[in-house]
Amino acid sequence: MAANVAVGRYGEELVARRLSAQGWRILARNWRCAEGEIDLVCADGPTLVVVEVKTRRSISAGLPQEAVTAAKVVRLRRLTSAWLAAQEARWSAVRIDVVAVTLPRSGPAVVEHLRSVG
Amino acid sequence: MIGRTRSVVLMGLAGHLIEVEAHLASSLPAFTIVGLPDAALGEARDRVRAAAASSGLRWPARRVTVNLTPASLPKSGSVTDLAIAVAALAAAGEIDDARIAETVHLGELGLDGRVRPLVGTLPMVAAAAASGAREIVVPIGNLDEARLVDDVRVRGVASLGELLRDYGSTDASPSSLPAVLPHAINGARAVVPDLSDVQGQADARWALEVAAAGGHHLLMTGPPGTGKTMLAERLPGILPDLSPQEAIAATSVHSLAGTLDPQDGLLRRPPFEAPHHSASAAAIVGGGAMLARPGAISRAHGGVLFLDESPIPKYTLLSVGSQLVPTVL
Numbered sequence: 001m002a003a004n005v006a007v008g009r010y011g012e013e014l015v016a017r018r019l020s021a022q023g024w025r026i027l028a029r030n031w032r033c034a035e036g037e038i039d040l041v042c043a044d045g046p047t048l049v050v051v052e053v054k055t056r057r058s059i060s061a062g063l064p065q066e067a068v069t070a071a072k073v074v075r076l077r078r079l080t081s082a083w084l085a086a087q088e089a090r091w092s093a094v095r096i097d098v099v100a101v102t103l104p105r106s107g108p109a110v111v112e113h114l115r116s117v118g
Numbered sequence: 119m120i121g122r123t124r125s126v127v128l129m130g131l132a133g134h135l136i137e138v139e140a141h142l143a144s145s146l147p148a149f150t151i152v153g154l155p156d157a158a159l160g161e162a163r164d165r166v167r168a169a170a171a172s173s174g175l176r177w178p179a180r181r182v183t184v185n186l187t188p189a190s191l192p193k194s195g196s197v198t199d200l201a202i203a204v205a206a207l208a209a210a211g212e213i214d215d216a217r218i219a220e221t222v223h224l225g226e227l228g229l230d231g232r233v234r235p236l237v238g239t240l241p242m243v244a245a246a247a248a249s250g251a252r253e254i255v256v257p258i259g260n261l262d263e264a265r266l267v268d269d270v271r272v273r274g275v276a277s278l279g280e281l282l283r284d285y286g287s288t289d290a291s292p293s294s295l296p297a298v299l300p301h302a303i304n305g306a307r308a309v310v311p312d313l314s315d316v317q318g319q320a321d322a323r324w325a326l327e328v329a330a331a332g333g334h335h336l337l338m339t340g341p342p343g344t345g346k347t348m349l350a351e352r353l354p355g356i357l358p359d360l361s362p363q364e365a366i367a368a369t370s371v372h373s374l375a376g377t378l379d380p381q382d383g384l385l386r387r388p389p390f391e392a393p394h395h396s397a398s399a400a401a402i403v404g405g406g407a408m409l410a411r412p413g414a415i416s417r418a419h420g421g422v423l424f425l426d427e428s429p430i431p432k433y434t435l436l437s438v439g440s441q442l443v444p445t446v447l
Contacts, residue, residue: 063179066147073146098146112179117146 011055011101012039014109024049033082036075041083048091050080055101064100065114073118119143121208123218124251125186125201126242127193130410131370133238133245135222137187138198140205145181151202153186156194165196165227166203172231173279174291178210195409197236200225200255203278204285213285222246222254231278231293235259235300237409240378241370243267255281259299262380263373267366310390313352322349330356350392350424357388357421364420371419375412388421395427 028041040051054064096118102110201223208215225233239260247270256264261274277293329336338346372378393414404413
């Protein structure tokens with residue numbers, strides 16, 4: 001289990017760096033509440049983006065993005081409202097993105113960014 | 119990100135050319151089919167995905183939307199499996215979009231990637247050709263039947279992998295399993311007995327000849343054992359050959375009913391149907407929702423429908439619809 005958690009953290013770190021590099025502001029990481037946890041909360045210009053990062057070391061159990069089920073998207077939406085309720089700031093638009101990271105045994109990580117999934 | 123091809127759906131005997139378009143969106147993986155699909159067609163999602171995997175291809179990890187147009191026409195059955203697979207993989211850039219856009223694809227897919235034979239291939243190919251299609255891909259098991267239609271290039275495929283390789287996919291591999299062929303038709307087509315076998319019965323033979331020449335109905339009465347059945351069985355033998363249009367229509371009915379042996383080619387001779395007098399109304403009239411199941415009346419199209427002991431089936435048919443009564447009487 002610990003290995004999986006470490007892989008997850010590595011993926012989140014990688015994605016956070018990439019998003020910052022493309023000009024997004026990272027507002028929170030691993031934000032927790034009673035509903036669960038948000039991996040990354042970012043600002044893409046005027047839009048609030050809640051990012052779910054899924055990291056896999058192999059695709060034997062399917063692609064990482066396939067692990068984000070409809071139920072998971074519903075939960076992300078609830079988490080998003082919880083985060084908004086806990087903040088003072090107001091946003092003109094809110095979006096949920098999924099970033100799928102596959103870490104092959106050798107070579108660079110494969111990162112796929114899916115916008116507006118829910 | 120859009121792949122397009124064509125297919126055919128059957129409503130009874132009438133085939134309609136439809137367009138199958140697939141769109142890939144960069145979102146969470148999903149697969150939806152729109153355009154009035156029925157339950158069997160909805161299940162195409164699982165067949166197509168498994169068939170692609172068995173052919174050595176990864177199904178696109180995208181939101182795949184397949185639209186069957188015209189959207190108002192109800193679609194049913196598994197005929198469009200092959201078209202859906204090809205359109206989606208063209209949208210994914212796996213195969214050459216230009217090669218498939220004008221081609222009609224007919225075929226059901228097995229989970230192992232093989233293309234399975236269909237019922238009703240002949241009316242579907244005939245409808246596609248009549249709507250202007252020039253190139254049609256059919257299951258290899260239905261190739262002989264599809265070739266009965268003139269003026270159209272027909273190609274038989276054994277597996278999805280084989281077709282995709284031809285369309286330029288380098289990852290696809292043809293199935294190594296033997297091709298799926300349709301079940302052999304039980305029993306050879308009966309030899310039509312000859313009217314010249316009949317000794318005597320001059321009046322009855324004359325009546326048969328008049329009926330055959332004029333295309334009249336014929337009612338025969340008499341005590342058992344006087345030769346009514348023997349004479350009736352010989353009526354098709356003195357009827358003229360079917361016209362080309364009649365031959366396509368009659369053969370299409372048998373293709374739908376699953377009683378066509380493509381080795382025999384088009385039915386050129388008038389068919390003969392003799393339903394048992396205890397046969398149900400559905401067996402005689404036919405039925406079926408979406409996919410029509412022709413009854414004895416339809417199978418006798420262009421030929422002879424022989425109702426032995428007709429007073430008995432008459433009462434069954436009366437309950438089906440009064441418009442049938444003149445036919446029976």
